[in-house]
Amino acid sequence: MPAFVGGLASQPMDTRPQYDPTPAARYDLAASLAHELKGTGVASNVVSPGAVLVEATKELVTRISPARGWGDMWEEIRPNAVSALIPNDQERFGEPDEMAAAVAYLCGGYAQYVSGATIRAGGGLKVSRAAFCARRNGEPGPRAVRDTEPASKITEIHDHETLAA
Structure with a gap:
């Protein structure tokens, strides 16, 4: 069974621009460290929990x-x-034991081929800044964008800017 190096990183939200670069850097660090640890039997991964x-x-x-x-x-x-x-596909908050299960998976024998990965354990959550701020203010605002949507369908992400049509 491989050794495990990893961490927890929250999912980015545009409402925290001063904080989000730090956990986002963990994703790249996990991938870079995985390459650096090649051949050692040690894997580097991240679990990114939702709410x-x-x-x-x-x-x-x-x-x-x-x-x-x-x-x-x-x-x-x-x-x-x-x-x-936190609109998400599971329509609920996550539970601490679910985050622990993601970490346990990465530490166990079934994840021997997983390296440099980020497991997003957020129930399908990904909310744009515009959607989050609108919801916070009680307005309908642009829709939330789910992790499972293809990039070609992601629109109106940030203050109604279209990233992909």
């Missing part, structure tokens, strides 16, 4: 819920918060 439901996340979402009209009970708040803040 994970930990106590701090639940407290924050519950605190901002009244101003957003998401409900009073967690059973009401959760789906509304997911829809408004």
